[in-house]
Amino acid sequence: MFMLRVYSLPIILLNLVVAVFCADKYSREDFPPGFVFGSGTSAYQVEGAASEDGRSPSIWDTFSHEGKMDGETGDVSVDEYHKYKEDVKLMVETGLEAYRFSISWPRLIPNGRGPVNPKAVRYYNSLINELISHGIQPHVTIYHYDHPQALEDEYGGWLSRKIVKDFTAFADVCFREFGDRVLYWTTLNEPNVFPLFSYDVGMLPPNRCSFPFGLNCSQGNSTSEPYLVAHHLLLAHASAVRLYRKKYQSKQLGFVGINLYAFATYPLTNSTEDVLATQRANDYFVGLIANPVVFGSYPDIVKKNAGSRLPTFTNQEYKQVKGSFDFLGINHYMSIHVKDNSASLKSEYRDFLADMAVEMIADIDSSKYEFPIQPSGMQASLEYFKQAYGNPPIYIHENGQRTRRTSSLEDTSRVKYMHGYIGSVLDAIRNGSNTRGYFTWSFLDVFELLGGYEPCFGLYYVDINDPQLKRHAKLSAHWYSQFLKGRPVSSDSDGLIKLGKDFSLLSRRS
Ligand SMILES: *[C@@H]1O[C@H](CO)[C@@H](O)[C@H](O)[C@H]1NC(C)=O
Ligand SMILES: *[C@@H]1O[C@H](CO)[C@@H](O)[C@H](O)[C@H]1NC(C)=O
Ligand SMILES: *[C@@H]1O[C@H](CO)[C@@H](O)[C@H](O)[C@H]1NC(C)=O
Numbered sequence: 001m002f003m004l005r006v007y008s009l010p011i012i013l014l015n016l017v018v019a020v021f022c023a024d025k026y027s028r029e030d031f032p033p034g035f036v037f038g039s040g041t042s043a044y045q046v047e048g049a050a051s052e053d054g055r056s057p058s059i060w061d062t063f064s065h066e067g068k069m070d071g072e073t074g075d076v077s078v079d080e081y082h083k084y085k086e087d088v089k090l091m092v093e094t095g096l097e098a099y100r101f102s103i104s105w106p107r108l109i110p111n112g113r114g115p116v117n118p119k120a121v122r123y124y125n126s127l128i129n130e131l132i133s134h135g136i137q138p139h140v141t142i143y144h145y146d147h148p149q150a151l152e153d154e155y156g157g158w159l160s161r162k163i164v165k166d167f168t169a170f171a172d173v174c175f176r177e178f179g180d181r182v183l184y185w186t187t188l189n190e191p192n193v194f195p196l197f198s199y200d201v202g203m204l205p206p207n208r209c210s211f212p213f214g215l216n217c218s219q220g221n222s223t224s225e226p227y228l229v230a231h232h233l234l235l236a237h238a239s240a241v242r243l244y245r246k247k248y249q250s251k252q253l254g255f256v257g258i259n260l261y262a263f264a265t266y267p268l269t270n271s272t273e274d275v276l277a278t279q280r281a282n283d284y285f286v287g288l289i290a291n292p293v294v295f296g297s298y299p300d301i302v303k304k305n306a307g308s309r310l311p312t313f314t315n316q317e318y319k320q321v322k323g324s325f326d327f328l329g330i331n332h333y334m335s336i337h338v339k340d341n342s343a344s345l346k347s348e349y350r351d352f353l354a355d356m357a358v359e360m361i362a363d364i365d366s367s368k369y370e371f372p373i374q375p376s377g378m379q380a381s382l383e384y385f386k387q388a389y390g391n392p393p394i395y396i397h398e399n400g401q402r403t404r405r406t407s408s409l410e411d412t413s414r415v416k417y418m419h420g421y422i423g424s425v426l427d428a429i430r431n432g433s434n435t436r437g438y439f440t441w442s443f444l445d446v447f448e449l450l451g452g453y454e455p456c457f458g459l460y461y462v463d464i465n466d467p468q469l470k471r472h473a474k475l476s477a478h479w480y481s482q483f484l485k486g487r488p489v490s491s492d493s494d495g496l497i498k499l500g501k502d503f504s505l506l507s508r509r510s
């Protein structure tokens with residue numbers, strides 16, 4: 001979860017976005033058969049046990065140990081590595097139908113390639129079996145920002161084409177060891193954010209950028225590396241999908257997809273410039289990955305503005321990349337307004353952001369830590385995928401409200417947020433969107449990749465200073481549980497007061 005060049009806008013604009021109808025009273029059974037509700041986490045963010053049982057460092061361990069997260073690390077985090085049974089028990093109590101988690105590459109294959117770590121295989125088998133024996137579907141992300149530092153040191157990680165082979169071998173181990181029970185595979189988490197944040201702006205590991213772009217990195221090239229990395233991500237994804245289809249899919253009968261971060265985008269004004277800029281932002285941000293996997297080529301505007309810095313697909317690669325998904329995963333949190341910034345194209349020496357040539361203005365209220373609640377942005381995002389990409393099957397992999405870590409369990413803003421956004425998913429489905437599932441981010445308060453332990457998105461609070469790392473249900477866990485168990489939900493104040501009373505009775509009992 002992240003935010004880009006943030007400005008706040010007059011409240012008037014917010015109201016424009018919010019004042020659209022959203023389903024308010026609804027229940028679990030209003031969703032189509034087969035629709036699945038869950039919650040998620042990722043390996044580095046929850047597992048802890050960073051140097052146990054043969055795990056080697058990932059680029060995130062390096063980054064956090066260099067003090068880049070104000071001294072915070074995922075060394076212990078909320079210790080799901082040891083507490084997975086307790087966590088699955090909470091999932092059962094909550095009524096989760098699915099759990100989204102990722103596999104740590106440096107745990108499974110500590111050197112990045114070569115020998116598989118049997119203790120890691122045992123851990124993920126135990127987690128998967130625990131989930132399945134309780135009727136919870138595992139939805140597994142293969143790569144969530146955390147490749148082995150060994151590969152970064154050896155050949156520059158995603159900067160090298162060599163990673164395609166190593167990633168495919170890593171995915172092969174995942175399919176082979178776990179694919180008899182895991183039916184939903186996502187190759188990559190947010191490959192549309194990683195090139196920008198890690199290789200243009202340089203704020204996330206491996207922390208690369210070049211002057212005058214980005215944030216004072218010691219190495220990198222913001223003008224060319226983001227495109228190179230996006231290209232290698234696409235080739236690695238397509239190669240893993242090809243392998244799954246050839247070797248596993250007909251026996252294992254699962255599905256494989258890719259995940260994207262998606263804002264809902266609105267032009268700042270109705271000027272032609274801002275309307276075009278909004279399409280350009282979508283093409284650059286979502287289309288960079290979605291166009292190749294759906295149509296087999298990069299968006300025209302990306303080709304034009306990046307020129308020779310954008311690698312091209314050979315004929316054979318084109319065939320592998322095109323259609324390389326059974327579903328798309330979407331991470332949606334917020335809406336933005338887009339303002340034209342074509343002036344940046346006048347400069348000959350440009351980074352990825354200057355090529356995009358827009359200002360992205362987050363619709364946030366800077367006096368509040370919580371995200372604004374703009375549920376119609378969810379439907380708008382889903383509509384965009386429906387119309388621009390031929391209505392592919394979609395899983396909403398992440399959606400959730402940010403609060404500061406606090407022992408107060410009454411996270412009313414998260415309840416309101418979830419209520420609104422899940423209602424908006426229902427609106428989108430009723431208008432024809434092929435959405436198949438919804439996962440809140442996050443199941444527990446985790447180590448956030450932007451902001452460490454301060455920002456929280458969890459249904460369960462964890463006090464990281466408590467040596468037991470006990471989990472505590474928040475009001476939102478209670479609300480989601482009520483919804484998942486079939487109780488009708490509404491967001492009016494009577495509903496919330498009733499929910500709060502039931503919750504405090506429950507909390508006192510436990
Ligand atoms: C940039 O990084 C260098 C080396 O890490 C450091 O000495 C310098 O203070 C940094 N400059 C700024 C403006 O952060
Ligand atoms: C970045 O890469 C481009 C294209 O390969 C090259 O022209 C430019 O000199 C490089 N810039 C830096 C700072 O290395
Ligand atoms: C743009 O035009 C649409 C349709 O006429 C209108 O609903 C919307 O409010 C306008 N937006 C702005 C920012 O003026």
Ligand SMILES: *[C@@H]1O[C@H](CO)[C@@H](O)[C@H](O)[C@H]1NC(C)=O
Nearest residue numbers: 379380383386387428431432
């Ligand atoms: C509903 O779907 C139709 C047809 O795809 C589309 O034109 C319309 O904009 C959608 N409505 C909303 C509110 O997204």
